Amino acid sequence: LDKVFPRDDQDSVSIEGIPKVVTDPLRNYLGTLPGWTKEKKGKQVSQVWEQHGFITMQLVRSFSSLADTYGHIIRTNLAEVDFKDV
Secondary structure, three states: OOOEEEEOOEEEEEOOOOOHHHHHHHHHHHHHOOOOOHHHOOOOOHHHHHHHHHHHHHHHHHHHHHHHHHHHHHOOOOOOOOOOOO
16 A cells, blocks of 8 residues: 555545554455555456455455344443453
């Protein structure tokens, strides 16, 4: 990631003021995403989008299950779960 996040056929977004605690996980994700290369920036091959779609489908199922099963815990001002421990 540079200081700008390019988007296909759209204006780029500046990420200069975003803390490393936010951008480092994005760098790690992109570095392990099959087919992604930094040099292609906003013009990645279709394999990248396909792999991202697979990952998204897996995570949505997990997060939906958590929201359905444990929603009563998480949907409150004082949740009983300390997310730092999770």
